[in-house]
Amino acid sequence: MGILGASVTVHILEDDPGVSDSLQTYMKGLGHEAVVYRDAESFFGREPPAASDTIIVDLFLPGIGGAKVIGWLMGLKNPPRVIAISGQAQSVIDRQLSGVAGNFDILRKPLSPHTIAQMV
Amino acid sequence: MTGSPEAGSVSDARLASVLDTAVDAILVINERGEILVFNKACEKLFGYTPEEAIGQNVRMIMPTGYADRHEGYIDNFLRTGHRKIIGIGREVHAIHRDGTEFPVELSVGEAFTPDGRQFIGIIRDLRPRKEQERRVNELQADLVHIARVSAMDEMGAALAHELNQPLTAIMLYLQAATRTLARAQENQVVPGDSFRQVLDKAVHEAERAGNIISRMRHFVEKRDPHRRAVDLNAVVDEAVELTLLGQRLPPRIERDYGENLPSAVVDPVQIQQIVVNLLRNAFEAVRDRPGPTVTIRTARVRDMLTVTVSDNGPGLNPGVVPTLFKAFSTSKRTGMGLGLSISRTIAQNHAGDLTVEPGGNGRGASFTLHLPVTSAVSQDDDEDKVGDVAAGKAGA
Structure with missing residues (x-):
């Protein structure tokens, strides 16, 4: 992390402008690079993330859903750190993520800034 | 009818009995508005005995406004023959001896007698029906409210999610601001403008949460239609x-x-x-x-x-x-x-x-x-x- 450890690039996939901007502000405050994508399509339009990057992805994205993005990231040879975020009910989250295997974290909104800082 | 010289005593008695058995208040007036017949139900409804009422002007059972106009109505009808109430019936107000004004349904018929034209009024107290209507309206308003709350309940999970968004943003902005402040206290250079911007954004998000709450509250609060x-x-x-x-x-x-x-x-x-x-x-x-x-x-x-x-x-x-x-x-x-x-x-x-x-x-x-x-x-x-x-x- 910026102060505590190495600076990383954080990719934020979140369509809510308030949430994505505050996440970006917060991550930059921690000394990280932070890039915001309004949807999965624009994320896929860029070069694939490095293994050292962190992806914060909202599960309920318009168009291609967050679960699809996670599935794709988990299939990479060197998957980056992935944090799924969602404000939906647990049952909805479970349904969305059924069949998505791999090593990633899930945080429910409202997010704890401390927790997400530690995870990145 | 009462007062008709040709009417035999037997049929008079029968008529009186019929009138007094009727559940509805029935009264008969002449062209001058004088009460000729005032049955038992009238007595109960208006608080006057037939002895007190018969011979009086019918205005005694009408609220002031109607009473003042009633003679005009009769004159008008007699002059123009224009039927506005006769054979139609409508809802009007009546007044009890004790001054209580109440809604009644009034139907009026006319009869031609040797003594001149007479009007027969049949009056039904509308208070029980009004009370029932009020109760039905009240229940309906409750039901309408319940449906509104139920709709909000069905939307509840989604609305909770909607509130999570600004709350998340507020926490992150404030945490970012706190961090900046901490650095300032360590005498590091921090951009004052962006610090203020972050706080402004947090306020904006708090307003957004407040708007969601007030929209919901406005919708589900119970209040009179x-x-x-x-x-x-x-x-x-x-x-x-x-x-x-x-x-x-x-x-x-x-x-x-x-x-x-x-x-x-x-x-x-x-x-x-x-x-x-x-x-x-x-x-x-x-x-x-x-x-x-x-x-x-x-x-x-x-x-x-x-x-x-x-x-x-x-x-x-x-x-x-x-x-x-x-x-x-x-x-x-x-x-x-x-x-x-x-x-x-x-x-x-x-x-x-x-x-x-x-x-x-x-x-x-x-x-x-x-x-x-x-x-x-x-x-x-x-x-x-x-x-x-x-x-x-x-x-x-």
């Missing part, structure tokens, strides 16, 4: 925003609002309730459809204002159309099936209606709410009108 003149487009738009609150992936919304619409005299929250209900149904109909679109149109059609909600879903199953507006008949997995039934009740209470074009064969369903341009005249106006008509504005 209150009609006032409102801009229908604004009322509809607020309902659209409220419905969108609970929608993470809403369909495309097309708003085609009529311009310069006259204001509608309605209970805005109840009208929003209808629109929210129609929109939620429409959203459900277009879910998983290609290019989901819901169109909201407002217009004036002759003397009615209309709000039409159409979708590009599959249309309604013809099997459900006959029972569509019946309570508890739902084709959905969730909900009580009250939405459309209550929506139509609200519309009809506003002297309007709720109609449907079921669509099908490639066309989506379309629901139209109709509301009168000049809605429900207030109670006072109504009574004035009765007065005027009874006064036989025969010249008109």
